[in-house]
Amino acid sequence: IPGMEEYIYEGILTLPSQCLDWKIIAAIWARNPSITTVNTANNYDLCVEAFINNTTSVGCNNSPEFSKKPVPFICTNQTYCYNNGATDIDGDSLVYSLINPLSNYNTFWGFTSTPVPVIYNPGYSASSPIAGSTIFDPVAGNLCMTPTQIQVTIIAIRVDEYRNGVLIGSVIRDIQVTILPCSNAPPILSGFGGTPTNVSANPASATYTFCADEVTPINLTIDGSDPNSSNNLNMTWNQSIPGATFNITGNNTNSPVGTFSWIPSSSN
Numbered sequence: 001i002p003g004m005e006e007y008i009y010e011g012i013l014t015l016p017s018q019c020l021d022w023k024i025i026a027a028i029w030a031r032n033p034s035i036t037t038v039n040t041a042n043n044y045d046l047c048v049e050a051f052i053n054n055t056t057s058v059g060c061n062n063s064p065e066f067s068k069k070p071v072p073f074i075c076t077n078q079t080y081c082y083n084n085g086a087t088d089i090d091g092d093s094l095v096y097s098l099i100n101p102l103s104n105y106n107t108f109w110g111f112t113s114t115p116v117p118v119i120y121n122p123g124y125s126a127s128s129p130i131a132g133s134t135i136f137d138p139v140a141g142n143l144c145m146t147p148t149q150i151q152v153t154i155i156a157i158r159v160d161e162y163r164n165g166v167l168i169g170s171v172i173r174d175i176q177v178t179i180l181p182c183s184n185a186p187p188i189l190s191g192f193g194g195t196p197t198n199v200s201a202n203p204a205s206a207t208y209t210f211c212a213d214e215v216t217p218i219n220l221t222i223d224g225s226d227p228n229s230s231n232n233l234n235m236t237w238n239q240s241i242p243g244a245t246f247n248i249t250g251n252n253t254n255s256p257v258g259t260f261s262w263i264p265s266s267s268n
Helices: none
Strands: 021-028 046-053 073-075 080-083 093-099 102-106 110-117 132-136 142-147 151-163 166-180 218-225 245-249 257-262
Touching (some): 021 102, 142 151
Parallel strands (some): 073 166
Antiparallel strands (some): 021 046, 046 102, 080 142, 093 151, 102 110, 132 142, 218 257, 245 257
8 A cells, every 4th residue: 555754844044134034945955766757856856935024114023824734646537626724823815826845956057046846748838747637726725636547646735915905924835746547536525504515526515604793603514425335435624624523424434524613704
């Protein structure tokens, strides 16, 4: 069964002076040579960066954090929708974009002070990283892919955070995705209220509009099901909305149900 290991690197960095902005770059040599959408991918390193607006008018700031693990394995001829679940404890507005994966080392140019884009093979790009269709929502950060062949590719997503219309920071997530042949059909989530719509194929079906400062909580249900009746499902949520609850019944059965409850205020 495919799997992955997680390593966490952390430390304290004291910046030597006060600049108007900073870019923090982290890079590890090298990318996986099995990547098929980039020619000699192991000539590049894996590089991500964070941007920090350091002007005094911004004040204290925390970067967005990803509450969902990257999903490294998806299936051919099946639509898979993925959301990074980025949250910001400061309440800053988040905007997502698909960008070209980065490298600050290459056998052709050596080390660079500014990261350079990894060069995709012809037919592939940041917005079209797989053979098949890719749909991306810059507001919600939903990435939906329907691959048509076995391959290994890379995807980079940048999250920009805005405060009162001012860009104050950004972070990048770089994901390697392996597309495998699969015989199992994926589970299905309904839209809100149990509408039998495959949200994976139609993310817009999970959109709901409501008013702030109501007295009665908003209660919405999401139903899980699986075409394979012998499969049991486990439903979770990323706890990304402070003050909201998501109670789940029927986990480890074929048809769990999640109930979302929330009273949003005008500050939300």
